[in-house]
Amino acid sequence: MASETLTSTDYIKHHLTNLTFGKHPDGSWGLAHNAAEAKAMGFWAIHLDTMLFSILLGVFFLYYFHKAARKATAGVPSGLQNFVEWIVDFIDNSVRGSFAGGKNDVVAPLALTIFLWVFLMNLMDLIPVDWLPWVTAQVASNGFGADPHSVFLKVVSTTDPNATFGMAISVFLLMIYYSIRIKGIGGFIGELTLHPFSSKNMLVQALFIPVNFFLEFVSLIAKPVSLALRLFGNMYAGEMIFILIAIMYGAGLVLGTFGGVLQLGWAIFHILVITLQAFIFMTLTIVYMDMAHQTSH
Amino acid sequence: MNINLTLIGQSITFFFFVLFCMKLVWPPIMRALDERKKTIADGLAAAERGKHEQELAQNKAKDVLKEAKEQAGEIIAHAQKRASEIIDEAKNDARAEGERILTAARAEINQEANQAKEILRGQVVSLAVAGASKVLEKEINEQSHSDMLEKLASQI
Numbered sequence: 104m105a106s107e108t109l110t111s112t113d114y115i116k117h118h119l120t121n122l123t124f125g126k127h128p129d130g131s132w133g134l135a136h137n138a139a140e141a142k143a144m145g146f147w148a149i150h151l152d153t154m155l156f157s158i159l160l161g162v163f164f165l166y167y168f169h170k171a172a173r174k175a176t177a178g179v180p181s182g183l184q185n186f187v188e189w190i191v192d193f194i195d196n197s198v199r200g201s202f203a204g205g206k207n208d209v210v211a212p213l214a215l216t217i218f219l220w221v222f223l224m225n226l227m228d229l230i231p232v233d234w235l236p237w238v239t240a241q242v243a244s245n246g247f248g249a250d251p252h253s254v255f256l257k258v259v260s261t262t263d264p265n266a267t268f269g270m271a272i273s274v275f276l277l278m279i280y281y282s283i284r285i286k287g288i289g290g291f292i293g294e295l296t297l298h299p300f301s302s303k304n305m306l307v308q309a310l311f312i313p314v315n316f317f318l319e320f321v322s323l324i325a326k327p328v329s330l331a332l333r334l335f336g337n338m339y340a341g342e343m344i345f346i347l348i349a350i351m352y353g354a355g356l357v358l359g360t361f362g363g364v365l366q367l368g369w370a371i372f373h374i375l376v377i378t379l380q381a382f383i384f385m386t387l388t389i390v391y392m393d394m395a396h397q398t399s400h
Numbered sequence: 401m402n403i404n405l406t407l408i409g410q411s412i413t414f415f416f417f418v419l420f421c422m423k424l425v426w427p428p429i430m431r432a433l434d435e436r437k438k439t440i441a442d443g444l445a446a447a448e449r450g451k452h453e454q455e456l457a458q459n460k461a462k463d464v465l466k467e468a469k470e471q472a473g474e475i476i477a478h479a480q481k482r483a484s485e486i487i488d489e490a491k492n493d494a495r496a497e498g499e500r501i502l503t504a505a506r507a508e509i510n511q512e513a514n515q516a517k518e519i520l521r522g523q524v525v526s527l528a529v530a531g532a533s534k535v536l537e538k539e540i541n542e543q544s545h546s547d548m549l550e551k552l553a554s555q556i
Contacts, residue, residue: 269410
């Protein structure tokens, strides 16, 4: 997209803007034509690209896993079933290793969904940054007469904090749900207020409660926030580096070739990052679920 | 970078994905895995059992063989004993038969000897009578002297 009319700043900004559909300040609904308009829409707007790619990838993963699950037999597994079983076994081992909350039918499928969904969304990062946005811009401008500069497309859903916070908040709600279900409301509140500081003396204990609550509440809130921001931060930074490398392609043959080498190197390194981030998100989810199930404090 | 409705949309999407995975993906796969695990465990157990059974059968075969050998030995010993018995019996029979034949022969000899004696006695009597009549030169009434002659003959 590094055409003459665009500066580097515009190029980066363009790549960091979502395809936003929402309510304009004047009351009409429509697509945002630039980053400022998208920002002005406030809460009542939706990122079409984030939703599209995340749903597409989720359906892709669930379709193949469901296909394998439907035909799953105890006999010799076929190719797809083998692959699916390998992943399921890996997730199952992770859950068994970290989760000690007894029988729970939710945690393992939750972990599987998180791992594969996050992994696939992260994987989109390895597609060169300009390909899909360029195709979309061409289709939009030639097919629908739209200005190609106002057609935005962010391919990597996990670089959108909405996606990572959406997952992290869902995990957080599940955490609170299980905490209350296992320990009762009293137990949950007790967990928030009665430690780390406790005393036999009632008066001293009463003084400790606000301190305890402050400490525990911060650590409780920190869990979903750190969960979401870790994934978002890593992917956003990775995407940013790809964009910066991509700017080099417009700066002559030598720098362009150098950019190509850099992009290849970063992409190879990024394979590790995307897998690791998916794994961390999954493992932390399992650990948080385990904490919600722990009664002994 | 704006937080907006996408957040809720993503949460809902996530919820449905997890639900789908929980209902239609995870359980069948785990079931298949567990089933296979069980099949393998059963197979291993069956192999172990087969091995054990083979061992038992081998032991049993060894026992049977041993028993058969013992029986064969017994039978041979018995047969040998029986053979010697038969030989003894035959010997005894032969001896008894021989004795019997001997006795019979002896009896016959005795009888024949007695017969000869009788004949001789009769001849001696007549010789004596003839002799006496010659000596007496008179006729002797055989009838009246027969008692005396009988007595004489029995003394010879």
